[in-house]
Amino acid sequence: MEEGKDEYDLSNQKPEVPRRRKYNEEEENSGEYKRKIRIILVGRTGNGKSAVGNSIIGYTGFESDLSPSSITQKGGIAQMMWDDTTVIEVVDTPGFFDTDPKKLVEEVALEIVESFGMIAPGPHVILYVLSCSEKYTKEEEQTLSDFHKLFTGDPLKHVIACFTKKDNLVTKTKTKTPAEFICEVPKWMRDFLYQIDNRWFFIDNTLQENENQWIDLLEMVEKFKTKYYSNEILQDVTEKLKLKCIEADEKLYMGSRKWAMIKRNIAWQGDIRDYLKATFVGGGIGSTVGGAIGLSVGNPVIGAIVGGAGSSVISNVSKAVVRIKRKSICVIS
Ligand SMILES: Nc1nc2c(ncn2[C@@H]2O[C@H](COP(=O)(O)OP(=O)(O)O)[C@@H](O)[C@H]2O)c(=O)[nH]1
Ligand SMILES: [Mg+2]
Structure with a gap:
């Protein structure tokens, strides 16, 4: 040993950075991974959902748009292999809660169920994306109550609040720490953070290498x-997916490539469209805006879900949807 050098001095040993790599879809067939963590990104358009998704997976899996004139409203799914053991599956969502009023009711309903199909049987983590660069508006507060209408039951124990645009906390004139920022958020947001046991996280998505933020x-x-989050809609969508497996007469593992394909396409299947009409349009929309598919209304789905009869619309209509008998052909991961 060198003179004067402490045997236990580890300062030269860099901690090993956990590896992450793009998950190869071919690998889905083998299903050889220890666990899969499903994360769904929710929040208002422009808050940085897609950018967070890309920061997590380490490549451009989601379209994150810089130009305000061409706001992206696309959802999607992308995966990353973490340390060769854990598949991180991220589902990005279009801004359900601040939908373009010109968008058709059916379109938004399809987007929701498509996203729910992709995250089926349910997310382990709901990343509620907020931005720390703008003042919080009434719409942002409204988004939270809309979130509860769509994510019924007990979603909060799965929620992490993710504040993007951390770089904006540092300006020429002042610097704020995340903790200082949190002290100044409006009461509704403080209450929300309290309800999620203060699981908040700040991220700067502009950092090239993202440093170790993603870790x-x-x-x-x-x-x-814990077990993943689920609700009536997710259960119904999952049942539909299982039916597809049964129809395919194959033993499909959730995690298999084919399963992933089915998940991607689920919302566009004829029976899913029927399901949607029954769940969103036939029930709620009918009571609020006349039931016509294609009607253009502000925030239509939320209107559809809560319209008239409050949140019970989901369960009532959902229960009315013919339930598919469970067959143990699919393996839930
Ligand atoms: N400065 C900065 N801009 C960000 C950050 N995260 C996202 N953005 C920008 O915010 C805008 C909206 O991001 P996007 O991911 O498309 O938001 P989405 O609509 O919620 O998916 C884009 O212009 C991004 O480049 C961040 O951490 N810092
Ligand atoms: Mg986006």
Whole structure:
């Protein structure tokens, strides 16, 4: 040993950075991974959902638009292999809650169910994306109550609040720490953070290498060893997916490539469209805006879900949808 050098001095040993790589879809067939963590990104358009998704997976899997004139409203699914053991599956969502009023009711309903199909049987983590660069508006507060209408039951124990645009906390004139920022958020948001046991995270998505931010975030995510979140809509969508497996007369594993394909296409299947009409349009919309598919209304789905009879519309209509008998042909991961 060198003179004067402490045997236990580890300062020269860089901690090993956990590896992440793009998940190869071919690997889906083998299903050889220890666990899969499903994360759904929700929040208002422009808050940075797609950018967070890309920061997590480490490649451009989602379209994150810089130009305000061409706001992207697309959802999608992308995966990353973490440390060769854990598949991180991220589902990005279009801004359900701030939908373009010109969008058709059916379109938004399809988007929701498509996203729910992709995240089926349910997300382990709901990343509620907020931005720390703008003042919070009434719409942002409204988004939270709309979120509860869509994510019924007990979603909060799965939620992490993710504040993007951390770089904006540092300006020429002042610097704020995330904790200082949190002290100044409006009461409704403080209450929300309290309800999620203060699981908040700040991220700067502009950093080229993202440094180790994604590791810190995934370490937070990792703590969710609990069962995934589900609700009536997710259960129904999952039943539909299982039916597709049965129809295909194959033993399909959730996690298989084919399963992933089915998930991607689920919302466009004829019976899913029927399901949607029954769930969203036939029930709620009918009571509020006349039931015509194609009607253009502000925030239509939320209107559809809560329209008239409050949140019970979901369960009532959902229960009316013919339930498919479970067959143990699909394996839930
Ligand atoms: N400065 C900065 N801009 C960000 C950050 N995250 C996202 N953005 C920008 O915010 C805008 C909206 O991001 P996007 O991911 O498309 O938001 P989405 O509509 O919620 O998916 C884009 O112009 C992004 O480049 C961040 O951490 N810092
Ligand atoms: Mg986006």
